[in-house]
Amino acid sequence: MAPKVTSELLRQLRQAMKNSEYVTEPIQAYIIPSGDAHQSEYIAPCDCRRAFVSGFDGSAEPDPQLALEGIAVSCLEVSLGTAIITEEHAAMWTDGRYFLQAAKQMDSNWTLMKMGLKDTPTQEDWLVSVLPEGSRVGVDPLIIPTDYWKKMAKVLRSAGHHLIPVKENLVDKIWTDRPERPCKPLLTLGLDYTGISWKEKVADLRLKMAERNIVWFVVTALDEIAWLFNLRGSDVEHNPVFFSYAIVGLETIMLFIDGERIDAPSVKEHLLLDLGLEAEFRIQVLPYKSILSELKTLCADLAPRDKVWVSDKASYAVSEAIPKDHRCCMPYTPICIAKAVKNSAESEGMRRAHVPKGGVTEISVADKAEEFRRQQADFVDLSFPTISSTGPNGAIIHYAPVPETNRTLSLDEVYLIDSGAQYRDGTTDVTRTMHFGTPTAYEKECFTYVLKGHIAVSAAVFPAGTKEPGYYEDGAFGIRIENVVLVVPVKTKDGRVWWDDLMVVFVKKSKRFCVLLPQYNFNNRGSLTFEPLTLVPIQTKMIDVDSLTDKECDWLNNYHLTCRDVIGKELQKQGRQEALEWLIRETQPVSKQPGTRPVVWQPRAPGLQWQEDTIWGARPIRDRSFASSVVGRRHLGTLKLDTASVSRPSDCGWAAGAHLSGPACERLQLVSGLPALCLLVCPELQALVDRMVPSWVLEINPSLIIEQIITLGPHAIVRSSNFASGKPI
Structure with missing residues (x-):
């Protein structure tokens, strides 16, 4: 299907930009954010202004014909892009998850600005480059966040332009059939x-x-x-x-x-x-x-x-x-x-919400999942349209099946399901990836590295949220593992690390360093970790167990034991014998073959790039400045590790990653949703690190280590960004 024709809409909008009924003086550019007046992530149809004017609907109701071409998404829009209209240009900024979709849905009037790519300008820099001197840039002040306004206004002002509040939303003025604002019962x-x-x-x-x-x-x-x-x-x-x-x-x-x-x-x-x-x-x-x-x-x-x-x-x-x-x-x-x-009632409600209250196609699986959810007590609604995808459809991030794209599940393809529901006592959101036949070695490799990232993040200590490392290969498959978690206290043992407002403390154990990043741990104030609330087995058939560390195997086995204990009791209570038998099969413990070793990074030379170590089988990170910058220096400075490779956990069991381009910190933030944490093995630094002692680290004020590489020992280098005042953000 051809993209939406926007020539007439853009003509009307440009006329409105000059209309004295709406603006005191003509404006030379108009910004259309994706959000609503409350800066919500998900918005109602009446607020989908960017989608209306451009045709790029983000995660809006999928068009059947567009779906035939491989673009199918869920039925509500997510705030994921910004449109800017000038007298001669129309540009759309969105991130890598939606490049393909935006290109399909927008006509030739639009230029797609691919956020995150090196050559893509920021919105403000682009405006400065295309606007005539002394231009006025308008935006609806009710839907633009204050922090966005301040940043944009500062850059435009420095270039001689002005950011102007336009109280009448210009898109609303040309949107003749705009839906009414919902007003549903409470x-x-x-x-x-x-x-x-x-x-x-x-x-x-x-x-x-x-x-x-x-x-x-x-x-x-x-x-x-x-x-x-x-x-x-x-x-x-x-x-x-x-x-x-x-x-x-x-x-x-x-x-x-x-x-x-x-x-x-x-x-x-x-x-x-x-x-x-x-x-x-x-x-x-x-x-x-x-x-x-x-x-x-x-x-x-x-x-x-x-x-x-x-x-x-x-x-x-x-x-x-x-x-x-x-x-x-x-x-x-x-x-x-x-x-x-969360208080005790809320925490218990979240736990209850994640206990099941229970020719196959993508749509039939989604419908069956919803049917089971509706059978449970306190069900209110789905928390988002079910993402049920097999084969190449799994590589579309927010895919939702429609009849035109509905694929039949097979024994030869990877299947991904991301589903959740709103209950009175909590909200659920779980993603699992599985194979109903025999996965290929490559599929298992990809799944295993996603799992390693999931386990690494689950062991970390950060503010509460969900974790969903993933890997998506266009035209092939998608892999994602997602749990909802609760932050709970945890005890800290010897061989761990923590920091306080005034100092960073490392505890050495047997010439090895483990890493725990609590918010507060010094002076016996305690630390935090994640308790998974989502209790759904992770398909072991998809795992290359020999690539896991012993600690990762232990984590997986303990997680499956909890799934069996908690969910098994509920399935017995509900008389779901077939489901109980499946649960027991899928939670059997895993163990590595004797003599196997985990995959780690093992760079060999301090030259211009990292070389692959065939013994360990790792895909090394590649950076043209890293080795020459760090060898022989105590203060390792600030470095960006540009890579298109895969982040590999080290012996310490940390780091998450996938085949994504861009700086390592951005890539890890995309994958794990957390501040960047990257461990590398580097033998060239072993002699240097051996000469260092924890007392050297104690002298470092955390406010000085933003974007700093900290050496921990002969086995690892940790690069952590977003540190400030000694506390994780």
Whole structure:
């Protein structure tokens, strides 16, 4: 199918850029971000402006004809690109997951800007290069994040241009059949699910505000509002949120929300709207669109020392409604932080949600998975459209099967399924890759390295989240392993490493160094690790067990034992004997053949490139400056390890990777979703490292090791980015 024809839409938009009804002076460029007024990752159809004007719908409802050409995606848009229109150009920035799709969906009016590639300019640099002198660049201030605005405005200003807020969204003016904003019923959550009432949450929030002389806190993120009031919605498909804003004061609560849904008896009872509550817990319900006017009114009465809290991810319009002297922006709001720390009821709910409550094609498997999920107690909705993909379809990141692309599962192809659901007690998201026949050696090799990355990340200590290392080969297959995890305390043993605000501490053990990266561990403050909540077997048929280290085998066997114990009991309880037998088969322990050794990096020469070690079978990292820069130096400096190869775990069992191009730190962030962590084996540095002792490291202030390569011992070099103030980001 031909891409969407956008000539007329672009003509209308360029006319609007000159229309005095919308702009006081003509603008020479217009920016169309992907997000909504709340900077949501997933957005409603009414906010898919970039997709409307360009045809590139990201993860929107797949077009059947486009799907025939190999592009099929899920049915809601993700914020994954930015369009910029000038008088002569139309450009689209998106990342590597969507290059193929964007190229298929956009017509010749558009230039695809491939983010992450060396020769691709940033949005601001491109604007500076194409705009005439003294140009005005417009954007809707309600949908552009404050931090994005500041960065863009600074670069444009330095080049003699101006970033202009355009209050009327120009795409909306030419979008004649734009969908209405959803306004669906609300769901209330009781203490069995939340563990704490919304009044207690507000009280805790006010304590934090009072400590910092904050008189108002503006809440713009939809998930934060849902969490604060123990409410859930469905305004954005597969996301339990509802369109709203909130402003919390020391004695006032304001909720900006439209529709009659707030008048539902269950909601009124939950929010205590009909009760004569004390003033500080009485909720004022106001129209959704009145947020800016009400915020400006509140700020007009501020005392000189009063402060207003707002996220730096809030829209520029919301941020600018607060006078600069009173504005207190923060990267992580107190609600964001509180929401990440699960109480016992929430933790138990997350665990319950991951226990099954239970000619085959991609679609039939997806339908069957949804059928099983709907049978479980507390099911609300899918958490995203099921990604059910076999063979080459698995290489499409957000593929969702449609009749035109629906492949039959076979014994000869790799199958990937990524599915999840919203339950009252938690949200699930799990990805597994499997083979129903005999996988090739290459498929097993790829799967094994993805698994090694998954295990490495699971052993690390970082803020809570999901981990999904993967590998995607166009036209062949895709591999991904994903678990939801919970951060829990862990004890630290001799032979580990930690850092504090003032020092980095390494504990040496038998001339080897293990690495543990806790947030706090010094002076017996304890450290953290991941507890996997997703309990689904990892197919051992796909694993080259001999390539695993002993510790990796132990991790896998322990994980499968937990799967068998927890899920097996539930399957017995539900009488699912066939599923129980499958579980027992798939969780049999694995063991390596005697005498095998794990794959590691083993560079041989300190020349211009790393050479492959045939004994270990590793694909080495290649860098033209690394060896000559580090040999013979104590301070190893800042280096970028450019590579198109595969990150290989070292003897210490760390690092994750896949066949991705770009700097190592960016590549690992893509694969593991965590700050870059890369271990290399380098015999040439052994003599140098042997002369070093932990006391040398103790003298290093962590603030000085940003993008620094730290030597740990003769067996490894660790390159860790994003270190600051002695704590991981």
